[in-house]
Structure formats: structure tokens, C-alpha cells
Amino acid sequence: xxxxxxxxxxxxxxxxxxxxxxxxxxxxxxxxxxxxxxxxxxxxxxxxxxxxxxxxxxxxxxxxxxxxxxxxxxxxxxxxxxxxxxxxxxxxxxxxxxxxxxxxxxxxxxxxxxxxxxx
Numbered sequence: 001x002x003x004x005x006x007x008x009x010x011x012x013x014x015x016x017x018x019x020x021x022x023x024x025x026x027x028x029x030x031x032x033x034x035x036x037x038x039x040x041x042x043x044x045x046x047x048x049x050x051x052x053x054x055x056x057x058x059x060x061x062x063x064x065x066x067x068x069x070x071x072x073x074x075x076x077x078x079x080x081x082x083x084x085x086x087x088x089x090x091x092x093x094x095x096x097x098x099x100x101x102x103x104x105x106x107x108x109x110x111x112x113x114x115x116x117x118x119x
Contacts, residue, residue, distance in 0.1 A: 007055050007056075007057060008053075010055065011054075011055025011098075011100045012030075012040070012055075014107055015039070015040060015051065015100065015109070016029070016040060018098065018109050019040065019042050019051070022044075022111075023044070024049065025042060025044075026040060026041075026042050027041045027042055027043055027048075028040070028041040028083075029041075033078070033079035033082045033083065034075065034078060034079065036072075036075035036076050036079035038050055038051075038052075038079055038080065038083070039052055039053045041083065043091075046091060046092060047091065047093070047094050048080075048084070048089065048091045048092065048093045048094070049094050049096050049113075050076065050094065050095045050096065051096045051097070052072075052076065052095070052096070052098075053100065054067050054068060054097060054100070055102070055107075056100070056101050057101075058101065058103075059101055063099060064099035064100060064101060065097045065099045065110075065112055065115065068115070068116070073095075076095065080095075094114055095114065096112060096114070096115055097111075097112045097115040097116075098110070098111050098112070
């Protein structure tokens with residue numbers, strides 16, 4: 001597997017572990033709809049947290065969260081609208097980013113709640 005793919009998979013698992021420690025219930029991983037893939041769908045109380053995970057080996061080219069682009073956000077919103085409708089959910093939806101940066105042998109994790117809004 002290509003090294004950046006391995007880093008991405010490691011980052012997603014770290015994000016899941018991080019959320020579980022914060023008492024989130026992981027509902028789905030890698031949910032796909034149309035052109036979007038939602039990394040993590042989790043419940044936090046009465047809120048459905050839609051979590052985009054961005055993992056980088058450094059911040060030389062910017063912070064991980066800077067790589068979530070408007071077109072990706074639009075596709076994520078469309079996918080989540082479909083997910084909520086198909087599953088008949090009546091929940092508050094929140095879009096989060098978990099930004100992970102690998103520094104030597106450790107990973108720094110930052111959880112950005114309400115990172116972007118439905119538009």
C-alpha cells in the first residue's frame with residue numbers, strides 16, 4: 001500500500017479511538033454516496049457528528065484542516081443529507097474535522113467541532 005494511504009488509514013483509526021474515548025458512538029465508517037466518502041459518522045448525545053479526518057506527516061504545506069475544500073464540503077453535505085433521509089433520522093447534524101499531524105513517533109490530534117456549516 002502507498003505510504004500516504006497507510007498514514008490516512010492510521011489517522012482514521014486514531015480518530016475513531018479518540019472519539020470513543022470521548023464517549024462517541026461510532027455509527028458508520030467510510031460511508032459512500034455519489035462522489036463523497038464520509039470518514040466517520042458518530043453519535044454524541046442527540047447529535048450526529050460527521051467527521052472528516054485529515055492526517056499529515058508535517059505542517060510544511062499547511063494544517064491538515066486546510067485541505068478540506070469547498071467542493072468536498074458540498075459533496076459531504078449531499079452524502080449526509082442522503083444518509084439522514086434514507087435512515088429516517090431526526091437528529092441535529094454537526095460537521096467536524098479531526099486534524100492529525102505525525103511528529104516523529106507520536107501523533108497530535110486536534111478535534112474541530114462545527115468545522116463547517118450546511119450551505
